[in-house]
Amino acid sequence: MNSSAPIKVGVLGARGRMGSEAVRAVEEAVDTELAAALNREDPLSGLVHAGVQVAVELTHPDSALANVEFCVDHGIHVVVGTSGLGTEELDAIRARLAERPGVGVLVAPNFAIGAVLSMRFAELAARFFESAEIVELHHPKKADAPSGTAARTAQVIGRARADAELDPMPDATTKEFDGARGADVDGVPVHSVRMAGLVAHQEVLFGTEGETLTIRHDSYDRRSFMPGVLLGVREIGSRPGLTVGLDPLLGL
Ligand SMILES: NC(=O)C1=CN([C@@H]2O[C@H](COP(=O)(O)OP(=O)(O)OC[C@H]3O[C@@H](n4cnc5c(N)ncnc54)[C@H](OP(=O)(O)O)[C@@H]3O)[C@@H](O)[C@H]2O)C=CC1
Numbered sequence: 446m447n448s449s450a451p452i453k454v455g456v457l458g459a460r461g462r463m464g465s466e467a468v469r470a471v472e473e474a475v476d477t478e479l480a481a482a483l484n485r486e487d488p489l490s491g492l493v494h495a496g497v498q499v500a501v502e503l504t505h506p507d508s509a510l511a512n513v514e515f516c517v518d519h520g521i522h523v524v525v526g527t528s529g530l531g532t533e534e535l536d537a538i539r540a541r542l543a544e545r546p547g548v549g550v551l552v553a554p555n556f557a558i559g560a561v562l563s564m565r566f567a568e569l570a571a572r573f574f575e576s577a578e579i580v581e582l583h584h585p586k587k588a589d590a591p592s593g594t595a596a597r598t599a600q601v602i603g604r605a606r607a608d609a610e611l612d613p614m615p616d617a618t619t620k621e622f623d624g625a626r627g628a629d630v631d632g633v634p635v636h637s638v639r640m641a642g643l644v645a646h647q648e649v650l651f652g653t654e655g656e657t658l659t660i661r662h663d664s665y666d667r668r669s670f671m672p673g674v675l676l677g678v679r680e681i682g683s684r685p686g687l688t689v690g691l692d693p694l695l696g697l
């Protein structure tokens with residue numbers, strides 16, 4: 446990409462809660478230009494016609510993979526905020542990228558700096574505690590549960606526990622209502638709350654003999670995600686292949 450010209454950005458899901466914020470952030474930044482703002486009914490070819498260099502994918506778990514594949518096939522870098530992409534989708538993106546070695550895709554479970562740090566703190570803490578559980582709390586219009594952030598947090602905690610060869614968490618439950626102990630994500634119980642008035646919140650709870658540790662992050666406003674979106678837009682052109690999480694872009 447020409448480093449002096451503004452980066453031509455296309456936003457997918459442009460009239461959505463996140464998409465409309467992303468449109469505003471891209472328009473406000475001096476080094477990015479909003480070249481395309483696509484909604485559900487708009488053909489993806491609009492990205493190509495507008496000369497988009499980086500697409501920001503903020504639609505729905507059901508449409509994200511096809512959108513990313515279209516972009517990769519057309520040499521467009523992608524910053525993916527849409528959550529609910531699992532191992533299969535990430536493998537499919539990797540396979541597609543193998544055909545286009547110069548293209549970069551960033552899949553960011555959470556763009557907020559505090560959320561990225563809280564995942565890293567949770568990863569650090571995991572090996573020191575017998576028990577770990579996650580409570581994520583979101584607005585009721587969210588399609589996926591658990592949240593992408595909670596799934597990612599559980600994965601890193603699960604991996605850290607396995608690396609430290611910790612015993613299974615203590616839990617004497619033998620009789621329960623369906624769902625009472627949450628979803629099991631890599632051995633970590635994850636509880637999802639959907640509630641009017643909320644935006645995006647998460648508590649990671651750790652416990653061991655005589656003490657607990659709680660790591661909490663709150664996004665009260667979707668503007669909290671925009672510095673991370675713009676960082677991804679600026680960086681992804683020089684990071685070919687698949688990057689998961691903002692961590693390497695933040696030097697973490
Ligand atoms: N990584 C992060 O930091 C964050 C990620 N997110 C994720 O971003 C995604 C969007 O969230 P949010 O903005 O709240 O959701 P919204 O429902 O507000 O916006 C989604 C937009 O995508 C459009 N859309 C839905 N389905 C399709 C489709 N099949 N093809 C094309 N466009 C489609 C919708 O169109 P229409 O208006 O017609 O329904 C809507 O405009 C979610 O997956 C969410 O989890 C959210 C916040 C932060």
Ligand SMILES: O=C(O)C1=N[C@H](C(=O)O)C[C@H](O)C1
Nearest residue numbers: 528554555587592593594645
């Ligand atoms: O849908 C949302 O709102 C959010 N989705 C992402 C997720 O699933 O983790 C990020 C943040 O929690 C907001």
